[in-house]
Amino acid sequence: xxxxxxxxxxxxxxxxxxxxxxxxxxxxxxxxxxxxxxxxxxxxxxxxxxxxxxxxxxxxxxxxxxxxxxxxxxxxxxxxxxxxxxxxxxxxxxxxxxxxxxxxxxxxxxxxxxx
Amino acid sequence: xxxxxxxxxxxxxxxxxxxxxxxxxxxxxxxxxxxxxxxxxxxxxxxxxxxxxxxxxxxxxxxxxxxxxxxxxxxxxxxxxxxxxxxxxxxxxxxxxxxxxxxxxxxxxxxx
Numbered sequence: 701x702x703x704x705x706x707x708x709x710x711x712x713x714x715x716x717x718x719x720x721x722x723x724x725x726x727x728x729x730x731x732x733x734x735x736x737x738x739x740x741x742x743x744x745x746x747x748x749x750x751x752x753x754x755x756x757x758x759x760x761x762x763x764x765x766x767x768x769x770x771x772x773x774x775x776x777x778x779x780x781x782x783x784x785x786x787x788x789x790x791x792x793x794x795x796x797x798x799x800x801x802x803x804x805x806x807x808x809x810x811x812x813x814x815x
Numbered sequence: 816x817x818x819x820x821x822x823x824x825x826x827x828x829x830x831x832x833x834x835x836x837x838x839x840x841x842x843x844x845x846x847x848x849x850x851x852x853x854x855x856x857x858x859x860x861x862x863x864x865x866x867x868x869x870x871x872x873x874x875x876x877x878x879x880x881x882x883x884x885x886x887x888x889x890x891x892x893x894x895x896x897x898x899x900x901x902x903x904x905x906x907x908x909x910x911x912x913x914x915x916x917x918x919x920x921x922x923x924x925x926x927x
Contacts, residue, residue, distance in 0.1 A: 704857075733914055742903045742917030743858070756913060791857065803848075804915065806857040 702726075704807035706792050712813045713782055721777040721810045723792030731755075731797025732775050733804060734767055737789045749775060750797055782814045820918055821904060827924040834891045836921040838904030839884075845907045847880055848915065849889050852901045861889075861902075891923075899925045 705724045713719050725732050731750055735743035745759040749769045757767075764782075769775040779786055789811050793804040822837040840847070846865045850858045864871045864880045864887070871878045877890040891898055901922045905915035 735914075735917075740919075742905075742919050743915070745914035745916060748914045759914065793858075803860045803863065805860070806850075808857045 704792055704794050704805055706790075706807040706810050708810060709808065710811045710813075712815065714815050715782060715784060717782050717814075719779050719782055719812065721779075721790050721792075721812070723775045723777070723794075723807060725773065725775070725792070725794030726805055727773075729794035729796055729805070730772070731795045731802070731804075732769060733793040733795075734775070734777050735791040735793065737791055737809070739788075743791055746777070779812075782812075784814050787812055787814045821902070821921040823921060824919070825922045825924070827926060828894060829926050830894055830896055832894055834894050834898070834923055834925075836889045836902050836923070838887045838889070838918055840887075840904070840906050840916075840918075841885065842908060844882070847878075847887050848905045848907075849876075849878060849887075850903045850905060850917075852903065852920070854900075858903070894923075894925045896925050896927050899923060 707722045733748045734746040737743040747757040747760055747767050748755050752769055752772045764780045767777045789809040791806055791809045793806045795802040795804045820839050828834055844866055846863055848863045849861045851861055852858045862873045862876055862878050864878050875892045880887045901920045903917050903920045905917045907913050
């Protein structure tokens with residue numbers, strides 16, 4: 701019944717560390733999206749899943765970023781060897797995924813700070 | 816990369832007035848959506864307009880789309896203090912449930 705949830709809400713880490721960000725989509729939504737939002741900017745698309753598979757990962761900035769959705773529900777965004785430039789709010793969204801223009805429902809985001 | 820550019824970047828008006836925000840985009844689109852983001856909270860979907868539509872209404876919201884000019888406008892009538900937020904346009908280009916390309920947003924402040 702609840703909306704999209706993301707954990708943790710805040711994450712502070714040191715440069716070079718590995719982090720995992722979790723997203724729980726709305727039950728029954730087959731499509732799941734990850735975005736990154738820097739201060740004063742609009743969200744930037746990272747990756748989109750349809751079911752368990754990544755349908756479009758063209759927004760991932762480099763190979764330090766990876767995301768999985770093994771059972772077609774919960775997704776984890778993984779960032780290796782974090783850099784200060786990775787600091788941003790990471791947003792997750794889900795949708796019914798039945799076609800173009802389906803409304804996306806966003807979670808509250810995880811604020812990542814890399815020191 | 817960001818597709819859209821909202822104009823103005825910031826807008827401050829008195830409660831009860833109408834607020835108009837514009838969005839321009841670069842490539843051909845399948846549809847255009849407007850989202851609202853309150854400080855410290857997630858994005859909320861407001862309205863979607865398809866590329867073959869020219870105008871759409873939802874409550875106090877009116878959206879227009881001009882594909883020849885690659886632009887859209889969002890009008891909020893009879894503004895309220897609760898409308899204070901950032902507003903983003905977002906586009907999709909593909910035929911599936913693909914990711915959104917957002918603009919930089921307009922920060923709207925409604926003065927009581």
